[in-house]
Amino acid sequence: MHIEKLTILGGVGKSGQPEPVAEISLKMGDVISVVGSTGSGKTTLVDDIALFADRNTPTQRQVLINGVPAPEEFTNDPSKNPVAFITQHTNFLSDLPVNEFLKIHAGIRRRDNISSVIEETIDFSNKLTGEPIDPENAMTELSGGQTRALLIADAVIIGNSPVILLDEIENAGIHRTKALELLRGYEKIFIFVTHDPRIALLSDFRVVMQNGAMVKIIEAHDGEAKVAEEIKKLDDMILHCRKLIRSGERLDEDIFKELR
Ligand SMILES: Nc1ncnc2c1ncn2[C@@H]1O[C@H](COP(=O)(O)OP(=O)(O)OP(=O)(O)O)[C@@H](O)[C@H]1O
Ligand SMILES: [Mg+2]
Secondary structure, three states: OOOOEEEEEOOEOOOOOEOOOOEEEEEOOOEEEEEOOOOOOHHHHHHHHHOOOEOOOOOOOEEEEOOEEOOOHHHHOHHHOOEEEEOOOOOOOOOOEHHHHHHHHHHHOOOOOHHHHHHHHHHHHHHHEOOOOOOOOEHHHOOHHHHHHHHHHHHHHHOOOOEEEEEOOHHHOEOHHHHHHHHHOOOOEEEEEOOOHHHHHHOOEEEEEEOOEEEEEEEOOHHHHHHHHHHHHHHHHHHHHHHHHHOOOOOOOHHHHHHO
């Protein structure tokens, strides 16, 4: 099924009040963020999307694909499910080597040129994280950052999923601005649950959650892209310091002169 549009129809917040945002409509190519304090309902919102909620979850939201409820095959047949959900707590149970794991997935997805698809996936994953993956490594040996990066690459390239949900990638050692740039090269709907100002400001718009409800939609504007640029510089500085500290170096004030 070709997906053009995903619609979220509002339900109720935690105290049963109707959600201030009654409808959100997403088209292919949109990158949006979900923001809000801890416990405000961000994960619950993306869960509703992953479940194709049909007024049958505690939030009573409804998710429509191309204007109608999702066909049952989306939930019954994993290979037809258009949504890839990369959750907050992802651990692999499989101790297969990375390349074997990807090979099996590519086989299930009936992809041609399996070896080049695997190579592309690992390359893409390595662009997202600072720690390149050895394809011979077991899945269980990957770090948190490598795991997230591989799952994103797998969803984008092997799964070719049109809708990708990412629940808080920030703590996982992923190059955020780069990830966003790379992901924008693919015509998909990306929904980021995030506490990261860069991801939020570089999205097309953000949904603000409060007390379990979607309370506001904020469209990005040019000024925010400039703020994001400045944040990126600060963040790169911190990343650089972290890298030096991790590799056992000492830091002094000159480092800021070098970096500016
Ligand atoms: N609309 C709602 N109706 C009823 N319960 C809700 C609603 N939205 C969220 N909840 C409940 O509130 C709790 C917190 O929600 P959730 O885990 O989605 O928050 P979060 O914003 O993802 O938090 P964190 O930042 O800690 O990950 C959960 O138990 C969830 O089931
Ligand atoms: Mg959450």
